[in-house]
Structures are given as C-alpha cells and as structure tokens.
Amino acid sequence: MLAEIETEVVVSGAGPTGLMLAYELALAGVEALVLEKLPQRIEQVKGGGIQPRTAELLESRGLLEPLLKRATPHAPAGGHFAALPVPLDCTPWQTRHPFPIAIAQWEVEDVFEERAIAVGARVLRGNAVSGVESDDDGVVVTAEGLRVRARYLVACDGGHSTVRKLLGLPFPGRPGTHQAVLADVRLSTVSPLVPQQIGHMSTLMRQADGYWAMLVPLGGDRYRFTFGRTDKADTATDSPDTVSPEEITTALHAVYGDETTLATVENSSRFSDATRQLEHYRAGRVLFAGDAAHIHPPLGGQGLNLGIQDAFNLGWKLASTLQDRAPDGLLDTYHAERHPVGAQVLHHTSAQRVLADPNPSEDVAALRDIFIDLLRLPDTNRHLAGLMSGLSLRYELSGDHPLTGQRMPDADLVTEAGSTRLSTLFGSGHAVLLDLAGAVPADLRLPARVDLVRATSADDLGAASLLIRPDGYVCWAADSSAPTHSITLEAAIAGNLAKVP
DSSP states (O other), X not given: OOEEEEOSEEEEOOSHHHHHHHHHHHHTTOOEEEEEXXXXXXXXXXXXXXOHHHHHHXXXXXXXXXXXXXXXXXXXXXXXXXXOSSOBOOGGGOOSOOSOEEOOHHHHHHHHHHHHHHTTOEEEESOOEEEEEEOSSOXXXXXXXXXXXESEEEEOOOTTOHHHHHTTOOOOEEOOSOEEEEEEEEEEEXXXXXXXXXXXXXXXEEEETTXXXXXXXXXXXXXXXXXXXXXXXXXTTTSOSSOOHHHHHHHHHHHHOTTOEEEEEEEEEEEEOOEEEOSOSXXXXXXXXXXXXXXXXXXXXXXXXXXXXXXXXXXXXXXXXXXXXXXXXXXXXXXXXXXXXXXXXXXXXXHHHHHTOSSOOHHHHHHHHHHHHHHTSHHHHHHHHHHHHSTTOBOOOSOSSTTTTBBOOOOEEEETTEEEEGGGGGTTSOEEEEESSSOSOTTOOOOTTEEEEEOBOSSOOSSSEEEEOTTSBEEEXXXXXXXXXXXXXXXXXHHHTOOOO
C-alpha cells in the first residue's frame, strides 16, 4: 500500500535547479517536497562554475558566501567564448562579481539542500518518480512507495527527464553527433604538461595523438578530466555507458605523456553535444526547469547557471500564484520569459560548437582567427561577456523607462538604519520598492511581500524610484523626484507582482 502525502509543490530532482526552486518556494512560505531518485548525492564536479549573474542572485539570498568557502581557489580569470584565447571582461556591466567561480556541482547542491531544509523544504531521496496524473486541480505523483498529491509539479529531473517522458512531451532539437567523457580522477604522478592551477579555459585545452583534453586541477592530486576524440570517433550510439579506467589512461597518456599516471577514478560519465528544448515550459499543472526543459553543448559554463536562473524566475511567481496574490497570467510569464533565454543559450552554444571544433576545417580555422580579432574589440567583448555571464539579460516587460526589464546592479545605500547594500534587501525573497528621492506617497498601499525602502545613494541608479522584482529585475521606474503618481505605481505592482489590496 502506498503512503499518502499532501503538499503544495512537488519538485522532481535534487540537482541545483530543483533544490534552488525548493529554497525559493519554502522561503515564500510554500510547502515544497523534493523527490530524488538517487539514495545519496554523487560527489561529482560536473557543472563546475558559477557565472557572474548567478553569483549576484545567490548573494541576494545570502547563499553566495557559503559557496565561496567551498570554491576551488584560483587566480581571477575572465570567462570564455568557444575556448578562444581572449578573456571576457565583465567589468563594464557594473558587477561586484566579474569572474566565474569554480566550484563542484555537488558542493552547490549540498549548500542549497541545507538551506532549503532550514527554511522548511523537505527532500526525500531514493524516491524515483514512476507515475504522474494531472487534472485541473493538481497532480498526483507516484514515487517508489509514495503517492503524493500536490497543486503543482515542477520537473527538474535532468536531460533524460522521467516526468517529461511520462507525459509524452516531445523534446525537439538536434541529436548529438559525438560523445566526450567527464571524469573526476586522482593522479599519482604528473608530467610537466599537466597544469598546476586553474587558468583561462584556453590555457587548459590541449590535443595530441587524436585526442583533445582538459585537466583542471582541484587541489592535491584531484583533477577534473574532460576528453574526446578529435576525429569524433566516439558517437552517441557506439560508446558503452560506462567509462573504463583503461580508456581514461589511454587519453591521459596521449595528451599528457606516459609520466602522467592515473591513481583512481572517483566517478565518470559521458556527455554529447545534443541540443534540445521543450516547446512549452508548462503543461497544465506541470512545469519544467533546468535540463528537463533544455539541453545544449557544455560550452561556456551555461547549464547549471541557466537552471538556477530558471528557479529564481519561477519560484516567486509560483508562490504568488499558490497564495492567491498573483495577477492574472503571472505564472505563464515564466515560459514567456525563460524560453527565449534558453533558446538564446542553445543558439550561442551551437555557434561555439563550430568555433571550438578540435579538428577544424580550413574555413573554420579562418573564422576562428577573425573571431579572435573581434573579441579583442571592447564592444564585441562587452557584448559576449554580457551574454555568457547573464549580466546583459533583459526581460520584455511593459513600461517606457529604459531600466524596465533590466537587472538592477548592486549599489551602496544609506537608509534610516544605516549603510547597506541593495543586494541585502532581497534576502527575504520579497520585491523591493526603492524610493531614492522621497517620491513615493506615504499612504501607498503595498501588497504582502513588497517592501518599501527609502534610501539615498552616492551611485547614480538611473531613476528616482524603482520597483524591483524578487529576482532582481526592474519592472517599473520613475525619474522625477516629485511625488510618484500612486495609480501608475499601483498599476505596475498589480500588473507585474501581486494584487494590490
């Protein structure tokens, strides 16, 4: 007999996306239950980098500091586009975190799970989802010995999503043309060819004797080893699921010499360059986020970050919907906003896939040379730095002010309570109405989870008053220091955030 459980939201998958979403929901007072098929976390490096925009979002929730304590130490190095040898410079985007952060995915998951549980989320491991029934009122999820009734299900269960398959949803796109290997290894001896510290991506890539490879030092004798064949001999159909130590040793010796000796393989997996995306991120009471909604070639450190930012966008909207605070159609804006972002990542990783080809044709080699020259131009570098870091993302929101839809950079503020930073105002997951010129009427009615903060700033924030969503994007702004028209502001709140009381 199945044990019966009721909750508001079931999240399938305890990866970074699912755990971040559970944290956001629980922070907003929503009952969130995470079901994970694995009995325990695999300590795999996997998606091993946090991009600048993701770092900003995590800092706004107080999650960045514990992650930095677990990060792999390395000299600051800019991001990359297609592993080309020109670092991307994020400083023009006004961020306190201009460099990617190197950290193992399991460390990210560990911090997210700890914090999610601390604010009330539940995580049940060893519970693989095996059935999904949905109707107008909610969903019933079957997992091992459980039958869970919830109002919504969010599938964050990866590129091979069980939920997506159970619902029979197509996953259109392009299949992989070849496979590569990702392994966490320990080396007993190393040759002079093995890098001693993490540097720019272009300094870590090597190829020899029919292999391309990258060894990333993680401290001591631990390394992250990624490799494949330059002739793409390993296809998506003719390689075994398991990766043998002999296969790893052969690649190590080919690229780094016989003096590089494998001690142990801690874990390994294969991945491909497949590119796919769901047509719709919502199917009634079921929503999709992270790799369950989109997969792409692992170029530029996008996957983990794209999923976490899906969770930041969806979390407050789903919570507002469940608590009957949402304006009509708010939950549907999750797909409307995030699907184009996912499509853009699929687009530019496909371009990188061509430029990063380890065995380029003469024409592609010429294209690479031209592209490297372009990357050295400040405007080109700024554009691609904003694209790869997520700092340039702008949502198409209604409103005439030039800041509408943009992320709000962190800034130093002075309030009645003293000096603070803008990022600290979002720790509760609330939206913030920031009044920098005494323009917001004292009698303005604000809905729950929208905080009015009156402050001054030596920085030019581009407006006298700003309404900033829980995920840090401006949904309304006004330049005048004269009293803000309350009806206009109320309409902005009611249209973008929550019903006005």
